[in-house]
Amino acid sequence: MATRTRRPERREDALSRTRIVAAAVELLDVTGEGGLTFRALAAHLRTGPGAIYWHVANKDELLTAGTDAVLAGAMATDVAGDTPQDAIRSLALGVFDAIDAHPWAGTQLTRTPSQPSVLRLFERIGQQLRALDVPAAAQFSSASALLNYILGVAGQNAALARSQEPGTDRAAVLEAASANLDADEFPFTRSVAGQLRDHDDREQFLAGIDLVLAGIAGLQ
Amino acid sequence: MATRTRRPERREDALSRTRIVAAAVELLDVTGEGGLTFRALAAHLRTGPGAIYWHVANKDELLTAGTDAVLAGAMATDVAGDTPQDAIRSLALGVFDAIDAHPWAGTQLTRTPSQPSVLRLFERIGQQLRALDVPAAAQFSSASALLNYILGVAGQNAALARSQEPGTDRAAVLEAASANLDADEFPFTRSVAGQLRDHDDREQFLAGIDLVLAGIAGLQ
């Protein structure tokens, strides 16, 4: 009879950091930011809350790891054949789409300083700016500007998702809200509200990226 | 004897929405985002937690009102004599400084959709873009881009403040962190980390605004 490995058989339902994080992401996606509690997560994993703490330090680590898992795809985007601008656009869109699918990750992205996914995004943006021959002295602030814009959108999308039932027509809600604004105090907002009807969040997001890229191009 | 007004004498320590919000701001400034609890606030106001609920619906309303109070100054900035670009710069700097002094407000700004201060900021930016003769079709996305950039910075500053003792040298901490990064995976971040030493957050923030403004100018 062949010798069996000494390592204990891995039961299907054995706990592990990976399984815990995956379950947390699932819970967050289904129940929203408020739905992730150690009790609910433990119930989902058919164990007690204490068991989770053997694999994960605390709730913040859970959220950080979940956000990282969700952004891994966007961060791995292959941009080898693209122009630097297109590479930045597709990185940014990858992040946008990931947040769109998992709005709670947008909150976490803007909440935790040096969230690993943010650092990796900054790095990837910076590499493209080098390829663009952005002057060395302007590389840092240019990468920061792009990053901050992306994080700002991520945060706003997360806030909007938090306040509305999934599947709500955001534009319609925003448009209705702006119709109630005082015309004297909010002339611009009201004048622009009509554009919400047939506006595409994703295109709008890209238009902002392009504005920053145009500014960067102007640096020579 | 002159008739006294029927309105009861306003005791110095009578509760009111204004006093509650002011106390909340004070508590947030001193103890940070985690320090605002209804019990602590009630103790500060020498009353019970229930009393606060007579004047304020819930914690979120308290945070929204506090953020609004803190940003009122920045929003009221007089920009009458400025060029549109300078007006946008000074509005943005006003927000930056307010968040710098009250980092918890940066979190709230990015957390609540249609936080009133955000709406007013969007409006004021938009009015300047009109003055700049930005094409009508581009006004909305241009104002959004500026707003999102500002909110992104606000969020990051709040996150950084949350993670550090007040008064910590942020640049030094970031620089130390980046020195620990793998050189092969983070060449850009490491190359740029040196600039952190003598970089000014405020200038860096403005550089980003200028990048977007340059992009907007390029729209014709």
Added chain:
DNA sequence: ACCTGAACACCGTTCAAGT
């Protein structure tokens, strides 16, 4: 009308005890 403070229904986290 406004305030009081105990009570309710939760949290995140810890830890003795088990296997």
Added chain:
DNA sequence: ACCTGAACACCGTTCAAGT
């Protein structure tokens, strides 16, 4: 080494009872 689940120290919010 890993899991269990009761217990601790909090929360936000409600509400009967007071003035």
